[in-house]
Amino acid sequence: MINDETLNEYRISGILIRVIRDNDEKNDVKGNIVAWDSEVVMVRKRNRKVVKLSREYIYQPYKEERICLEP
Template identity: 55%
Template sequence: MISDEQLDRYRIDGTLLRIVRDADPRNDIRGYVVAWNESSVAIRKRSRKLVQLDRKYVYQPYTESRPAEYTLPRETNEGEEA
C-alpha cells in the first residue's frame, strides 16, 4: 500500500501517475492525486473526472515503465487462502 508521504509528494509535485489495477494495461488509469484517506485515493483523470481507487493498487509515475505481471498484487476471493 502506498504511503501518505509518497501520495503527498505526488500531489505537491503534480506528478502524472499510472495506477495499475490488474495485469491488463488497458485497465490502467492515468491521473493526478487530489486527496486520500486510510483506504482510498481520489485521482483526477486528464478528462477532469474524479475516480476513487483503493490504495492497494500500484501507483507509479507515468514516465516509469509498467511493472511486470508477476510483480503485481494478486486478487484473492473471500474464503480462498493466498
C-alpha cells in the same frame, strides 16, 4: 499499500501517475492525485473526472516503465 509521504509528494509536484489495477494495461488509470484517506485515493483523470481507487493498487509515475504483475 502506498504510504502518505509518497502520495503527498505526487500531489504537491503534480506528477502524472499510473494506477496499475491488474495485468491488462488497458485497465490502468492515468491522472493526478487529489486527496486520500486510509482506504481510498482520489485521482483526477485527464478528462477531469475524479475517481476513487483503493490504496491497495500500485501507484507509480507515468514516466516510469510499467510494472508487470504476476498472473
